[in-house]
Amino acid sequence: MLPSAGIIKILCESLQKFPVKALVVDPVMVSTSGDSLSDPSTLTYYRDELFAMADIVTPNVKEASKLLGGVSLHTIADMRDAAESIYKFGPRYVLVKGGDMPDSSEAIDVFYDGKEFVELRGHRIKTRNTHGTGCTLASSIAAELAKGSSMLNAVQVAKNFVESALHHSKDLVIGNGPQGPFDHLFRLRCPPYNIGSQQRFNPDSLFLYAVTDSRMNKRWGHSIEDAVKAAIEGGATIVQLREKDIESRAFLEAAKACMDICKSSGVPLLINDRVDIALACNADGVHVGQSDISAREVRKLLGPGKIIGVSCKTPAQAEQAWRDGADYLGCGGVFPTTTKANNPTLGFEGLKAVCLASKLPVVAIGGINATNAGSVMELGLPNLKGVAVVSALFDRECVSTETRNLRSILTSVRCLA
Ligand SMILES: Cc1ncc(COP(=O)(O)OP(=O)(O)O)c(N)n1
Ligand SMILES: Cc1ncsc1CCOP(=O)(O)O
């Protein structure tokens, strides 16, 4: 908070003398509650001195209006115009935050890089505990930039963090004023972070991802529960129920039983495609593909604490999945597969392209078995966390033996790395 022109001047001089790696300027002029927090003479100094040095400027709509001489901002189009005008003051990027826009079911921020606009959409969390959201967002952006993130990435991560913190603090009752504080340390306060007793997603759990298939189980006379039990016994680190031809009622019963099995072993259980089943059995998450409900919609339905995986075959799909709030990407078919009809084979080149384009953890899928799993992990891509396997585990008589064998192959590659 820079309350006077003199202080902004001193700050600018200091920044010239001691340049910083990235400068995030949150022009704290009007609080969410509407209070003016700086003297009117600061306006010129913000616009003419500080903004030109900034990597990003992050006004809320009231501040954007003030910076632009009191223009009214009521629509996304107004926010875009404001971002364009503020960009002319010289920062590299502008983020106009729409959290205070009335009558909107979403919290939409407009990001502008001088050429293109990106609308960042989040859930509007109904709570009075919003004190300090702007400061938190700006600080989170700075922290992400310090970690080496790109600007859009940093903004998205920061926005996700604020949304999660708001969600986890929404029912706190502290203090009397119109606004309450929110809890930045919510991840420590409720280690489950997830709803219920589940653990927050650990990308290392993608190491050996067992994906079930009801036809294969039928062929070998295995129930879904037995197959899942055997996969976990053999060392599967995460399980997905991919049951394409089972009736909903039977699926839910099996999913509930599998939840009990997975919970007692500390292995996350995801449901393929079916958000309804995931909600009904309180699964750890959902995996969706490009023709399923989007990750953004799934996130709205499941909330911030659940795991969402998205199948991606291209860098563009990976970028979209990240924007939509996915936790990991499933990339494949790396090799030809007969488990999923008409699934294009990407090969190592396709897998590499997706991994390199994203910061999200990736699990490779498609035709992976004991003979080729090692070669996938030997690619040594830092965000490639593991392999997802269907037939090489479940189209076999002894699921636990196959899983154990694959796990030991993956472990030996990891030990050599
Ligand atoms: C881990 C993982 N990766 C990819 C997929 C494929 O999902 P999708 O493209 O939606 O195809 P279906 O599995 O629904 O046929 C997956 N299931 N799991
Ligand atoms: C679901 C899916 N998505 C891409 S490939 C594939 C099938 C993987 O099955 P398998 O491991 O038997 O090749």
Ligand SMILES: [Mg+2]
């Ligand atoms: Mg699907």
